[in-house]
Amino acid sequence: QKPDKRSAPESSQTRPSKEGACGGQRRRIEIEIEGATFLLLPSHSNFGTTMKFAAATIAIAAAFTATAIPPSEAFARPSFVGRPSSGRSPPSSGVANANSHYDAFLRSRGGSSTPASASLGMSVETASEIVTVPTVPIEGMRPGTSGLRKKVEVWMGEHYVENFVQSLIDTAATANGGEALDTVVVAGDGRYYNNKAIQTIARLLAANGVKNIWIPQSGIMSTPAVSAVIRRRTADGAGEDGEGIAQGGMVLTASHNPGGPGEDFGIKYNEGLGQPAGEEFTEALYQRTLELSSYKTIENSADINLDAPVGTEYQLTPASTVTIIDPYRNYLDALKSCFDFDGLKEFCARGGFSMVFDGMHGAGGPFAQRVLVDEIGLPHSSLMRCDPLPDFGGCHPDPNLTYASELVKRMGLSSDGGADPSADASTLPALGAANDGDGDRNLVAGAGFFVTPSDSMALICDNWESIPQFVSKGGLNGVARSMPSSAALDVVAKARGIPCFVTPTGWKFFGNLMSSKESFDGKDYGPFLCGEESFGTGSDHVREKDGLWAVLAWMSILSKANEGVADGEMLVGVKDIVTSHWTKYGRHFYCRYDYEGVDSDDANRVMNTIREKFVDGDILLAEGSDSGIKLVDAVEFSYTDPVDGSKTSNQGLILGFELPSGDPARVVFRLSGTGSAGATIRMYLEQYEKDPTKHATSAPIALKGLAEEALRLVRMEEMTGRDAPTVIT
Numbered sequence: 001q002k003p004d005k006r007s008a009p010e011s012s013q014t015r016p017s018k019e020g021a022c023g024g025q026r027r028r029i030e031i032e033i034e035g036a037t038f039l040l041l042p043s044h045s046n047f048g049t050t051m052k053f054a055a056a057t058i059a060i061a062a063a064f065t066a067t068a069i070p071p072s073e074a075f076a077r078p079s080f081v082g083r084p085s086s087g088r089s090p091p092s093s094g095v096a097n098a099n100s101h102y103d104a105f106l107r108s109r110g111g112s113s114t115p116a117s118a119s120l121g122m123s124v125e126t127a128s129e130i131v132t133v134p135t136v137p138i139e140g141m142r143p144g145t146s147g148l149r150k151k152v153e154v155w156m157g158e159h160y161v162e163n164f165v166q167s168l169i170d171t172a173a174t175a176n177g178g179e180a181l182d183t184v185v186v187a188g189d190g191r192y193y194n195n196k197a198i199q200t201i202a203r204l205l206a207a208n209g210v211k212n213i214w215i216p217q218s219g220i221m222s223t224p225a226v227s228a229v230i231r232r233r234t235a236d237g238a239g240e241d242g243e244g245i246a247q248g249g250m251v252l253t254a255s256h257n258p259g260g261p262g263e264d265f266g267i268k269y270n271e272g273l274g275q276p277a278g279e280e281f282t283e284a285l286y287q288r289t290l291e292l293s294s295y296k297t298i299e300n301s302a303d304i305n306l307d308a309p310v311g312t313e314y315q316l317t318p319a320s321t322v323t324i325i326d327p328y329r330n331y332l333d334a335l336k337s338c339f340d341f342d343g344l345k346e347f348c349a350r351g352g353f354s355m356v357f358d359g360m361h362g363a364g365g366p367f368a369q370r371v372l373v374d375e376i377g378l379p380h381s382s383l384m385r386c387d388p389l390p391d392f393g394g395c396h397p398d399p400n401l402t403y404a405s406e407l408v409k410r411m412g413l414s415s416d417g418g419a420d421p422s423a424d425a426s427t428l429p430a431l432g433a434a435n436d437g438d439g440d441r442n443l444v445a446g447a448g449f450f451v452t453p454s455d456s457m458a459l460i461c462d463n464w465e466s467i468p469q470f471v472s473k474g475g476l477n478g479v480a481r482s483m484p485s486s487a488a489l490d491v492v493a494k495a496r497g498i499p500c501f502v503t504p505t506g507w508k509f510f511g512n513l514m515s516s517k518e519s520f521d522g523k524d525y526g527p528f529l530c531g532e533e534s535f536g537t538g539s540d541h542v543r544e545k546d547g548l549w550a551v552l553a554w555m556s557i558l559s560k561a562n563e564g565v566a567d568g569e570m571l572v573g574v575k576d577i578v579t580s581h582w583t584k585y586g587r588h589f590y591c592r593y594d595y596e597g598v599d600s601d602d603a604n605r606v607m608n609t610i611r612e613k614f615v616d617g618d619i620l621l622a623e624g625s626d627s628g629i630k631l632v633d634a635v636e637f638s639y640t641d642p643v644d645g646s647k648t649s650n651q652g653l654i655l656g657f658e659l660p661s662g663d664p665a666r667v668v669f670r671l672s673g674t675g676s677a678g679a680t681i682r683m684y685l686e687q688y689e690k691d692p693t694k695h696a697t698s699a700p701i702a703l704k705g706l707a708e709e710a711l712r713l714v715r716m717e718e719m720t721g722r723d724a725p726t727v728i729t
Contacts, residue, residue, distance in 0.1 A: 128301040128316060130207045132294050135159045141167070141289040143282040145506035145672075147268025149254045152193050155265045159295070161200050165250070166295035167288040168269055169208045171281060172248055180209035181247040185229050185270075187221035187327075188252030189363040189438040190388035191259030195219050197252050197267075199303050206320035207296035213320065214246065216327035219306040220388055222363040222439030224549065225331035226251050227274035227542035232330040241334065241541070242518070247272045253363075256398035256436040260391030273518060275511035275543035279648065328370050334541045335371060338469035339552045345377045347559035352571045355431045357551070358407040359386035360397040364439025364547055371548060397437035399535055399547070400729040401450065404434045404443055408450075416728070417450035418698040430573060431554065435547040441535040442547035444554050446574020451554075452699065454486035454590050457531040459581055460553050462492045466560035467553055469541065470527045478525030480510055483637050483652055484668045484684040485533035486588040495585070499525065504639050504651040505532060505670065507545055512643040514540040520643055533592060533684065535729075579695065586690040589702040593725035594672075595681040595716070602720045603671055603679035610653045610669055610714050611636065622713060628660035629709045655710060663688055667710040681720070683710065700728055 141148055141164055148164060155161055173180050186201050188194035198219050205213050214229065221229075230246045232239040248271055254264035269277045269285075277285070304314050304322055314322040335341075347353065355378060359365025365386030372378045384407070385393060396403040401417050408415065411432040412423030428447035435442060444451045451459070461479055464470040480501040481489045493500035503509035510530040517524040531537035536545035537553075554574070561572040595603075614622065614634035622631045633656030638649040652670035659665050665687035672680035685703045689695065694702075717723050 128298045130296060130317065131299050132296055133159075133162070134294050135163055135292060137290050137292055138163050142286040143268070143277075145508075146255060146276060147251070147253070147266050149257065149264055149266035152259075152261065152263060152265040155193060155197070161197055161267075162204060162295045162297065163289060163292055164267060165201050165204050166208075167292050168250070168267075168285055169204065169210075170292075171285040171288050172269070173208075174284070175281060176247065182210070183212040183214065183246045184210050185214045185226055185246050185249035186252075187216045187226050187249070188219055189222070189255075190218075190220040190390065191252075191254065191265060191392070191437065192261060192263070192390040193265050194252050194390070195306060197265070198306065200297075201250060202304060202316065202322055203298040203301055204295065206316035206322075207298050209319065211320055213316075213322045214325045215304065215306065215322060217307065217310050217324050218327070220363050220366070221327045222331070222367050222435075222548075223251055223253060223255075224440055224538070224542045224544045224546035225327060225367060227270060227544040228331040228334040229325070230270060230272065230274040231542060232333060233325070237326065237329060238333075239330065241337065244274070244330075249274075251438070253438040255438050256396075256441060258392065258396050259437065260394070263391070270543070273511070273515050273543055275515065276506075276508040278508050278511065279646070328367065331367065332370065332375070335549065335552065338467065338539070338541050338549065339556055340468050341375055343559060344552070344555055345375075347555070347562070348376055348378055350562075350571070351567065352430065353558075354429045355382050355433070356384060356407065356410055356429045357382055357386070358384050358399070358404055358432075358434035358443075359388075360395060360399065360404065360434060360436060361385045361387060361389040361393040362397045362435060362437040362439060363388055364435030367439060367548055368435065371552070392437060399434035399436050399441050399443035400727060402727045402729065407432055407434050407443070408445070411445045411450075412448040413445060413450055416698050416700045417452075419448035423448060430571060431558065433547075433551040433554070436535070439547050440538075440545045442537060442550040443535055444550065444574070446578075449573075449575035449578065451574060451578060452486070452590055453531065453533050453535045453537065454481070454488050454588065455578060455581075456550065456554070457481060457485070457529065457537055458488035458492045458585070459557065459578065460537070460550075461489060461496065461498070461529055462581060462585075463557045463560070463577075464529075466557045468556075469539065473527050476527055476529055478513060478528045480513055480528070480530040482506075482509075482532040482534075483639075483654075484592075484670065484682070485531065486590040486686045487688075488585070488588040488590075489531075491585050491588075501642065504637070504648050505534075507532070507536065507538075509639070509641070509648075510538075511543055512641055514543060516643045522643055533590070582695045583692050586688055587695045588686055588688055589697075589699045590684075590686045591699045591703055592729050593683040593685070593707065594727040594729070595683075595720060595722050596726040597678040598681055598720050598722065600679045603681050606681060606714060606716065606719050607653065607669065607671060609719070610634070610655070614655060614713075615653060625709060625712065627705055627709050629665070629706060630658045631713065632656050632658050655713070657706065657709070659687060659706075665706050667706065669714070681716075683707070683725075685710070
C-alpha cells in the first residue's frame with residue numbers, strides 16, 4: 001500500500017534542491033513499483049542500514065508484484081527521485097528482478113553492486129568525479145594492420161588500457177577539429193578481459209566529454225556489426241546506410257587470435273564511416289602514446305550492467321550518458337538490404353539441403369543464431385560452438401583447415417582440404433561455414449569440397465547476379481584483393497569488365513576504394529566486392545570484412561544455381577559450381593604456410609636475406625636445383641592509393657618463378673601484423689593451371705615442389721629452426 005504521508009515527519013516533505021545534498025535536510029528516497037510507492041527517510045548516521053532495508057523492501061515488493069502481473073505484461077524497473085525509469089523489461093523471477101532493481105538503484109545513486117556473498121551495506125555516492133591521473137608513456141603501442149594486440153596480461157598492467165585509450169581519444173579529437181567526439185560505440189568479441197576493459201573505456205570517454213557512449217547488450221558484438229551501427233544507427237536506434245550519427249567505434253578484439261589468460265587481447269578503432277582507422281590516424285595515435293603525461297577518468301562511478309535491458313541509460317557525468325543498445329538491429333538491416341531472406345528461407349527448406357555453421361565460441365555465434373535460425377529458419381542443430389566464451393572454449397578461433405578441424409571432419413574433408421575417402425557422402429551437409437573470434441572472417445566448404453578464400457572471391461564476383469545487393473544496382477562497379485591473395489579474382493574481373501585493384505594486406509586499404517565518392521567526391525566503385533586470402537570477404541554494406549555476409553552470398557549462389565532443379569532431384573552443390581568455374585577460367589592452385597611465434601630477430605633475418613639477396617641483388621646468382629623451377633623475378637610490393645594518392649611501402653616480398661611447363665608461379669613472403677608476441681612469417685604459394693584434367697589435385701600436393709624450392713632459396717629452416725610450418729591453409 002502507499003504509505004500515509006500524513007504520518008511521516010514534516011521534514012520528509014522538503015526535497016533537497018540537489019539530489020543527494022546534505023546540510024540540514026534529510027535525504028528522501030522514493031521507490032515506485034507498479035504504482036506502489038515506498039518512501040525512505042534515512043538519517044545520515046544509518047544510511048548503509050537503510051540501503052539494506054531498501055533492498056529488502058524491493059525484494060518483497062518485486063515478489064508480490066511479479067505474481068500479480070499477468071505474464072504478458074511488463075515489469076517496471078523502480079523509479080527514483082531525479083532519475084526517471086527508462087522503460088520496462090520482463091522478469092525471470094521476483095528475486096532476480098529484486099537484484100536488478102537494487103543494482104539499478106545503486107547505480108542511480110553513483111554506487112556499485114556487490115557480489116551475493118558480500119554485505120549489502122556500502123557507501124553510496126551521489127555523484128561521480130572527473131579526475132586527472134598522472135602517467136608516463138608506455139613503449140610498444142604502435143597499432144598493427146588491425147589495431148593494437150598484446151598478451152592480455154600486458155593490457156591488465158597499470159595504466160595500460162588508460163594510456164592507449166586516452167591517446168586514441170586525443171587523436172580522434174584532433175582529427176575532429178579539436179572537439180571531443182559526440183557519439184562513440186564500444187563493443188568487444190567477448191574474450192577474456194572484455195567486460196572489464198569496457199568499464200574502463202566508458203569512464204575514460206565520459207571524463208573526456210563524449211556525450212553518448214553506446215554499448216551493446218552483453219558487451220559483445222561482431223566487428224561487421226559495429227561497422228553497421230556506426231553507419232546506420234540514429235538516435236532512435238533505426239536508420240539507413242549512411243545515416244548513422246556515431247563518429248567512431250572502439251572494438252575490443254584480437255580477431256582470430258586465442259583468448260583467455262596468457263593469450264591475446266586488442267583494441268582497434270573504426271572511424272566515422274565504419275572503416276578501420278587509416279595509417280595516418282594510427283601513426284598519429286602511436287606518436288601520442290609516446291608523449292602522454294596524464295589521462296582523465298571518473299571516480300566513484302558504479303560498473304555498468306552490461307546485461308541490462310536494451311535502452312537502459314547510465315548517466316556517468318551530467319554531460320555523458322551510456323546507452324545499452326540492441327546488438328543485432330542495424331546489422332540485420334544491413335544484411336537484409338543485401339539478400340533475399342524470404343528466398344533463402346524457401347531454398348533452405350528444400351529437401352537435400354542442410355548446413356552446419358561453426359561459431360568457434362566467438363562473437364559471430366549469436367549473430368548466426370539470429371540470422372540463420374531466427375530469420376532464415378534453419379534448425380538450431382545447424383549451429384555448433386555458437387556460444388561466446390572468454391577463452392573460445394580453449395580453441396584457436398581461426399576458421400581454417402587446422403583450427404576448424406571438427407567442421408572440416410563433418411564436411412567430409414581431410415586436414416589438407418581434400419576429400420576424406422572414408423566419409424559417407426550421403427550424410428554430409430550441403431554447405432559448411434565458420435566465423436572467427438570477432439565474426440569478420442569465414443570458411444566455406446561443400447560436401448567433401450573445400451573452397452579457398454581466393455576462389456571464393458572469384459566465384460562471388462562471377463556470380464554477382466545471384467546477390468540482390470549487386471543486381472539492384474546493375475552489377476559490381478569495382479573489386480579488390482590483397483596482394484598476397486591469388487589472381488583468380490583478376491581473371492574474372494578482366495573477363496567481366498570490372499575494375500580490379502590490388503592493395504596491401506589490411507582491410508583499411510579497401511576503405512578508401514569503398515568510400516571514394518562518399519569521402520573524396522571521387523569515382524563511385526559501389527557496389528564493391530573485396531577480400532583477402534586470410535579468409536576475409538566483404539562488400540560495401542559495411543566497411544569491414546564480414547563472415548556472415550560471405551556465407552549468405554554462398555547460400556544465394558546455391559539458391560540461384562538450383563532454380564531449375566525439380567524437387568526430389570539432386571541439388572547442384574558447391575563442388576559443381578567451383579569445378580565448373582575452373583573449367584571456364586582455369587585453376588589458381590593456392591595455399592599459405594604460416595610459421596607462427598618465430599623469434600622476431602630470426603623472422604627479420606629471413607626477410608632481410610630475401611631483400612638483399614634477391615630483390616636488391618642479382619637473381620642470376622641464385623643457386624639452381626634439379627627441380628626445374630627457375631627464379632625469374634624478385635620485387636618488394638608498394639602501393640599508391642588511387643583515391644587519395646597516399647603511398648605505402650614494404651608490403652611483401654614477391655619471388656616470381658617459371659615452372660618446367662613454362663607456366664608462371666609466385667611465392668610471397670611477409671610478416672603478419674596481427675600477432676601479439678613474436679612474429680608470424682607467412683609464405684603464400686600460387687601457380688596457374690589451365691588443364692582441367694589436373695584441377696582435381698589438392699593444392700598442397702600441387703604446390704609441394706614450388707614450396708620446397710622457395711624454402712631452400714630463403715634458408716627457412718637454417719634461420720628459424722623450423723622444419724615445417726605451424727599451419728597450412
